[in-house]
Amino acid sequence: MGVLFALIAAATYGVSDFVGGLASRRISALNVLLVSYPVGALIMAVGLIGYSGPVSLPTLLWSLGGGVAGLAGVALLYSALAVAPMNIVSPVTAVMSAAVPVLGGVLRGERPQPVAWVGIVLGLVAVVMISRQPADHPHPPIGWRPLLMAVLAGVGFGVYFICLASADHDSGLWPVVLSRCCSAVLVLPLLLVVDRLVRPPRAVLGLAAIAGALDAAANLAFLLASRHGLLSLAGVVTALYPAGTVALAVLVLRERTVATQRVGLAVAAVAVVLLTR
Numbered sequence: 001m002g003v004l005f006a007l008i009a010a011a012t013y014g015v016s017d018f019v020g021g022l023a024s025r026r027i028s029a030l031n032v033l034l035v036s037y038p039v040g041a042l043i044m045a046v047g048l049i050g051y052s053g054p055v056s057l058p059t060l061l062w063s064l065g066g067g068v069a070g071l072a073g074v075a076l077l078y079s080a081l082a083v084a085p086m087n088i089v090s091p092v093t094a095v096m097s098a099a100v101p102v103l104g105g106v107l108r109g110e111r112p113q114p115v116a117w118v119g120i121v122l123g124l125v126a127v128v129m130i131s132r133q134p135a136d137h138p139h140p141p142i143g144w145r146p147l148l149m150a151v152l153a154g155v156g157f158g159v160y161f162i163c164l165a166s167a168d169h170d171s172g173l174w175p176v177v178l179s180r181c182c183s184a185v186l187v188l189p190l191l192l193v194v195d196r197l198v199r200p201p202r203a204v205l206g207l208a209a210i211a212g213a214l215d216a217a218a219n220l221a222f223l224l225a226s227r228h229g230l231l232s233l234a235g236v237v238t239a240l241y242p243a244g245t246v247a248l249a250v251l252v253l254r255e256r257t258v259a260t261q262r263v264g265l266a267v268a269a270v271a272v273v274l275l276t277r
Contacts, residue, residue, distance in 0.1 A: 002224075002227075002228035006225035006234045007240075008217075009225055009234075009237075010218075010240045012215075012221060013218040013244070014244020016214035018244070018245045019214065020077075020208070020211035021078060021082065021245075022207055024081055026201065027204055028079075028198070031191065032208045032211065033183075033187045034187055037183050038184050048172065048174070053170045056168055059167040060178065062163045062175065068183075069160040070156065070160040070219075071182075071186055072153075072156040073093075073097075073152075076149045076156065077153040083146050087261075090241075091242045092147065092151060093153045094127040094242050096150075096151055097153075097157035098236045099124065100158020100159060101236075104158070105165075119233075122271035123237065126264050127264075129267060161226070163179070176220055218241075237271075
């Protein structure tokens with residue numbers, strides 16, 4: 001079940017990032033999050049009706065820490081997606097978001113089976129191959145700034161995943177709800193400090209709301225994945241989300257796939273099979 005929930009999280013994250021990236025090309029990433037985060041927090045809060053639990057002090061602290069890390073990760077990712085090709089930013093972020101939970105899981109004493117380690121390695125290779133930039137891509141080569149933002153975004157996501165997995169398992173959905181509420185509260189003062197508040201066009205408002213709803217669903221799926229399996233495995237499977245972003249780029253933006261991307265998708269499929277063993 002853990003891998004199944006992680007696959008759901010990966011698919012939903014991929015779509016959410018694509019939609020959020022499109023919105024961030026019209027207005028700044030923080031203005032997008034000012035809309036998407038309250039939407040996500042509301043959806044997560046509704047889930048408490050059927051899946052609640054006690055909130056200890058450690059769970060509260062882990063949840064708030066996850067909220068800070070998640071806000072940093074999404075803000076950096078959307079900013080990078082707004083100025084650089086999605087098929088470069090997405091896999092770079094995914095590699096880091098997969099590597100950090102693996103390291104965290106091992107440090108916590110998790111010991112995946114050898115075949116699972118092979119799956120982890122293949123998964124990390126796959127997320128890089130899935131979205132390789134063709135030589136004739138219309139965008140210029142990515143600069144160091146968006147690349148650095150992508151790396152730091154992945155670290156933020158990895159820390160967020162660790163925080164969610166570290167909360168008490170009997171706390172229900174409170175960790176994702178508290179972390180998202182924390183992010184929603186912090187995004188406005190952060191926006192006022194580093195950017196300016198703008199009124200989004202109706203189309204962008206809709207994209208931001210959709211991105212928030214999908215991101216909420218993905219976070220709920222990852223929380224369940226981390227509670228039904230190893231954190232290290234859930235992190236790597238979830239990091240296969242660039243496949244969804246690439247597929248949408250092909251269907252919606254008419255970006256063509258190359259041989260490396262198709263091989264990467266096949267490698268990702270093999271990795272998922274190995275991780276379920």
